[in-house]
Amino acid sequence: MQNCEAILPVDKQGSDSSIFTTYTATLTAKIYSSKDDTEPINLSETTFDFTLTAPVYETEDWDANDETWMDDVENEWFELHGELSESTMTDSDGMETDASV
Numbered sequence: 849m850q851n852c853e854a855i856l857p858v859d860k861q862g863s864d865s866s867i868f869t870t871y872t873a874t875l876t877a878k879i880y881s882s883k884d885d886t887e888p889i890n891l892s893e894t895t896f897d898f899t900l901t902a903p904v905y906e907t908e909d910w911d912a913n914d915e916t917w918m919d920d921v922e923n924e925w926f927e928l929h930g931e932l933s934e935s936t937m938t939d940s941d942g943m944e945t946d947a948s949v
């Protein structure tokens with residue numbers, strides 16, 4: 849079995865939106881008797897359309913001098929890693945304490 853794929857190279861800069869359109873694809877299935885077979889058996893053929901739509905980018909106004917966004921990023925990081933490193937500690941008296949490192 850051999851997979852297939854469609855590759856549509858797009859320049860990161862200076863590209864236009866012509867790539868975002870409706871395409872028609874044809875899928876076929878064939879059986880080869882060997883790797884040198886030049887006349888395979890055709891099993892089926894299916895044609896379908898698919899549409900590649902342009903991404904929608906949303907931006908938000910922000911103040912370049914406002915550094916409070918860093919607090920949000922740090923808090924998300926600590927919350928994520930805190931959840932991953934929660935544990936229970938037992939002291940020498942046998943008292944258990946929940947801890948996040």
